Amino acid sequence: MASKKYIKLRARLMRDEEIAFGPGKADLLAAIDRTGSISAAARDMGMSYRRAWLLVDTMNRCFRSPLVDSAPGGKHGGGARLTDTGRRVRQRYLEMEAALRALADEFEKDLNKDLR
Amino acid sequence: MASKKYIKLRARLMRDEEIAFGPGKADLLAAIDRTGSISAAARDMGMSYRRAWLLVDTMNRCFRSPLVDSAPGGKHGGGARLTDTGRRVRQRYLEMEAALRALADEFEKDLNKDLR
DNA sequence: CTTCGCTATATCCTGCTGTGCATAACGAAT
DNA sequence: ATTCGTTATGCACAGCAGGATATAGCGAAG
Numbered sequence: 001m002a003s004k005k006y007i008k009l010r011a012r013l014m015r016d017e018e019i020a021f022g023p024g025k026a027d028l029l030a031a032i033d034r035t036g037s038i039s040a041a042a043r044d045m046g047m048s049y050r051r052a053w054l055l056v057d058t059m060n061r062c063f064r065s066p067l068v069d070s071a072p073g074g075k076h077g078g079g080a081r082l083t084d085t086g087r088r089v090r091q092r093y094l095e096m097e098a099a100l101r102a103l104a105d106e107f108e109k110d111l112n113k114d115l116r
Numbered sequence: 117m118a119s120k121k122y123i124k125l126r127a128r129l130m131r132d133e134e135i136a137f138g139p140g141k142a143d144l145l146a147a148i149d150r151t152g153s154i155s156a157a158a159r160d161m162g163m164s165y166r167r168a169w170l171l172v173d174t175m176n177r178c179f180r181s182p183l184v185d186s187a188p189g190g191k192h193g194g195g196a197r198l199t200d201t202g203r204r205v206r207q208r209y210l211e212m213e214a215a216l217r218a219l220a221d222e223f224e225k226d227l228n229k230d231l232r
Numbered sequence: 233c234t235t236c237g238c239t240a241t242a243t244c245c246t247g248c249t250g251t252g253c254a255t256a257a258c259g260a261a262t
Numbered sequence: 263a264t265t266c267g268t269t270a271t272g273c274a275c276a277g278c279a280g281g282a283t284a285t286a287g288c289g290a291a292g
Binding site: 095 | 119120121122123124125126127128129130131132136137177178179180181201204205208209211212215216219220223226227230231232
Binding site: 190 | 279281282283289290292
């Protein structure tokens with residue numbers, strides 16, 4: 001079988017018409033946690049700093065308390081760190097994602113029967 | 117509370133990098149079933165005929181047997197009809213969607229606590 | 233045999249998303 | 263003080279998904 005068949009799942013936490021949280025933001029939080037800065041995280045993920053910053057900004061605005069703490073100044077000066085809220089929200093989101101994935105997998109076999 | 121908080125869910129059946137089935141295609145199938153033609157369905161949904169046709173084409177190419185039967189000729193001549201496969205796939209997809217939605221709703225309350 | 237509304241397809245155009253680049257201010261280390 | 267790597271922000275540009283439009287051929291009904 002040369003064709004790859006799979007179910008692509010996406011869950012987004014919405015606040016009004018803004019995307020408060022989603023798979024991309026979850027990945028970004030992980031990268032920030034790993035690297036200690038928004039810009040390093042962006043480089044690491046191959047996305048523009050602008051985009052990474054916008055994602056962080058949206059998150060922080062959408063939640064009651066910010067998910068990322070940031071301060072200017074480079075070379076061990078400023079940078080960005082996950083807040084407890086950030087860690088908790090990401091954790092809960094990943095749990096939901098995993099549960100949804102497991103459920104979708106139960107349907108996958110049946111639906112794939114008809115796929116070429 | 118002026119802000120609307122909700123979880124936006126999307127499940128797509130993929131074949132290689134093509135979207136074989138998803139929420140838009142499910143809606144389109146319903147509209148085709150209702151109206152009896154691709155073009156009427158497109159008008160009904162406020163989308164371009166081009167897009168509707170492309171969606172149908174992708175579906176039919178991705179599945180072993182077509183989901184939509186179509187024939188040229190207007191005014192009760194040609195048109196489009198769902199095949200049994202089309203109906204069955206759509207049905208199964210909707211069932212999965214509903215199950216995923218129900219599961220996501222279980223997580224929603226908890227995640228919304230932190231949302232503004 | 234003309235007309236109507238459809239399938240099928242190509243081409244052009246537009247709007248949006250995200251990148252690239254530029255700038256300013258900042259904080260720690262050297 | 264100078265340098266370095268950040269945060270924070272604006273703006274111009276590209277790529278692309280989808281809309282608008284045009285055309286050709288078809289089939290049943292009148």
